Amino acid sequence: MSGLRARQKADRHRRIIEAAAELFREAGYEGAKIEAIAAQAEVSVGTIYNYYQNKGDILGAIVSLEVNEVLNAGQGVVAKPPANVGDALDTLIGIYIEHSLHYLSKEMWRQAMAISTQLPDSPFGQAYTALDRSLTEQIRALIARLQALGLVRQDIDGAALGELIFNNMNMMFIEFVKRDEARISELRAAIRRQNRILVAAIAV
Amino acid sequence: MSGLRARQKADRHRRIIEAAAELFREAGYEGAKIEAIAAQAEVSVGTIYNYYQNKGDILGAIVSLEVNEVLNAGQGVVAKPPANVGDALDTLIGIYIEHSLHYLSKEMWRQAMAISTQLPDSPFGQAYTALDRSLTEQIRALIARLQALGLVRQDIDGAALGELIFNNMNMMFIEFVKRDEARISELRAAIRRQNRILVAAIAV
DNA sequence: CTCAATTTTAGAATTGGTTCAATTTTTTGC
DNA sequence: GCAAAAAATTGAACCAATTCTAAAATTGAG
Numbered sequence: 001m002s003g004l005r006a007r008q009k010a011d012r013h014r015r016i017i018e019a020a021a022e023l024f025r026e027a028g029y030e031g032a033k034i035e036a037i038a039a040q041a042e043v044s045v046g047t048i049y050n051y052y053q054n055k056g057d058i059l060g061a062i063v064s065l066e067v068n069e070v071l072n073a074g075q076g077v078v079a080k081p082p083a084n085v086g087d088a089l090d091t092l093i094g095i096y097i098e099h100s101l102h103y104l105s106k107e108m109w110r111q112a113m114a115i116s117t118q119l120p121d122s123p124f125g126q127a128y129t130a131l132d133r134s135l136t137e138q139i140r141a142l143i144a145r146l147q148a149l150g151l152v153r154q155d156i157d158g159a160a161l162g163e164l165i166f167n168n169m170n171m172m173f174i175e176f177v178k179r180d181e182a183r184i185s186e187l188r189a190a191i192r193r194q195n196r197i198l199v200a201a202i203a204v
Numbered sequence: 205m206s207g208l209r210a211r212q213k214a215d216r217h218r219r220i221i222e223a224a225a226e227l228f229r230e231a232g233y234e235g236a237k238i239e240a241i242a243a244q245a246e247v248s249v250g251t252i253y254n255y256y257q258n259k260g261d262i263l264g265a266i267v268s269l270e271v272n273e274v275l276n277a278g279q280g281v282v283a284k285p286p287a288n289v290g291d292a293l294d295t296l297i298g299i300y301i302e303h304s305l306h307y308l309s310k311e312m313w314r315q316a317m318a319i320s321t322q323l324p325d326s327p328f329g330q331a332y333t334a335l336d337r338s339l340t341e342q343i344r345a346l347i348a349r350l351q352a353l354g355l356v357r358q359d360i361d362g363a364a365l366g367e368l369i370f371n372n373m374n375m376m377f378i379e380f381v382k383r384d385e386a387r388i389s390e391l392r393a394a395i396r397r398q399n400r401i402l403v404a405a406i407a408v
Numbered sequence: 409c410t411c412a413a414t415t416t417t418a419g420a421a422t423t424g425g426t427t428c429a430a431t432t433t434t435t436t437g438c
Numbered sequence: 439g440c441a442a443a444a445a446a447t448t449g450a451a452c453c454a455a456t457t458c459t460a461a462a463a464t465t466g467a468g
Contacts, residue, residue, distance in 0.1 A: 012416095034455065044417045049456070114322035117314050120382040129382070157401060164372050164398045171371035178324035178333070194368045197361060201405025212434090213446090238425060248448045253426065 015041040020058045029111040056115040060124025063112045067131040070099045078142045085151050085203045089195050092142055093169055109177040136166040156202050219245040224262045233315040260319040264328025267316045271335045274303045282346045289355050289407045293399050296346055297373055313381040340370040360406050
């Protein structure tokens with residue numbers, strides 16, 4: 001039985017993540033030295049590298065937690081969407097954006113995004129791509145739901161539309177985290193304005 | 205008069221860029237050590253840092269060359285666009301994409317994109333954002349042109365539409381450079397499919 | 409309880425980007 | 439031309455991530 005060992009392992013994982021999350025927030029990604037994270041987590045530097053391939057993967061684990069929460073929250077909207085295409089999209093996207101800075105600072109997002117394009121084949125790079133895909137799928141699911149409800153035209157290419165909406169939102173979010181002074185409300189308004197064009201095209 | 209000094213300066217800039225471009229292509233961004241670039245350019249390491257704030261800025265200078273070429277090539281399409289909204293967009297985007305791997309490898313693009321989100325306030329970060337904006341403006345200009353030609357509805361929000369098209373294309377391009385095996389033809393086809401939805405909505 | 413296997417640890421070594429103080433080169437006022 | 443000032447160059451030193459090594463600790467099977 002590997003009961004105790006597994007529990008200790010999980011515990012070390014948790015301690016490392018918690019220490020890193022705290023230090024990333026306090027000192028920024030670059031400012032949080034591995035030695036400091038190790039000290040805070042009460043493990044050695046070597047142990048951290050035993051659990052994660054590199055510093056980026058630690059951040060990756062934190063990002064995954066955040067995005068999975070967002071995906072869960074999104075479920076609700078897909079299940080019971082507002083009875084209006086524009087509002088439905090705005091509500092789902094709103095959930096994504098409003099949750100986005102819960103655990104992660106803009107600086108952490110910037111680092112995470114950078115690492116995911118820099119090392120697309122690293123564990124984190126692949127995980128990040130998978131998360132993006134899940135978000136795209138959720139938007140597609142919403143569109144399919146709206147089609148089923150008769151709110152969106154049947155002849156719309158749902159797959160392509162889902163990608164289009166996600167890609168635009170994601171790019172806007174990237175620009176948002178690149179500017180510290182950018183406000184969430186402005187971001188949402190800009191995306192609404194862009195989506196208005198699509199809504200006009202697809203609503204029955 | 206600052207004749208000699210200015211000439212030497214320009215010459216060293218050129219040598220550094222040429223050396224870096226060659227080594228980035230051969231050994232990849234990470235693989236190209238600053239010492240090697242310095243040796244190849246026949247300057248010292250310190251001199252490189254006198255000319256560029258950091259390694260990323262060297263890559264940035266190369267990216268700017270490439271993107272400016274693309275912008276120039278795009279001018280032609282905006283001036284005389286194909287007499288069909290879908291074809292016009294496809295032609296402009298085609299120019300962007302087909303030129304994109306001329307000087308830069310996918311790996312170089314990945315690094316450049318990563319740096320631009322990681323350090324949005326560095327010289328390169330700001331330059332990259334400006335380049336993105338220029339591309340967006342060019343797409344907007346094309347739409348305005350098509351509106352003037354009576355091919356696009358007058359009541360379309362051209363600014364928002366330009367952003368939407370650029371953001372989607374850019375995100376698709378990011379995913380494209382993240383996968384070494386992805387082909388240009390597939391990328392173009394996927395974007396065409398997405399834009400079809402928009403074209404249906406905006407064409408007169 | 410004991411022992412072999414596995415994991416963790418501490419810390420030294422490595423690596424490569426970046427910084428810096430000293431030196432050299434270029435310019436400028438005379 | 440010639441020195442003093444300004445600018446540029448140099449390469450050694452620095453720093454932090456990552457790797458490596460040998461010793462110590464922990465585990466679980468018997």
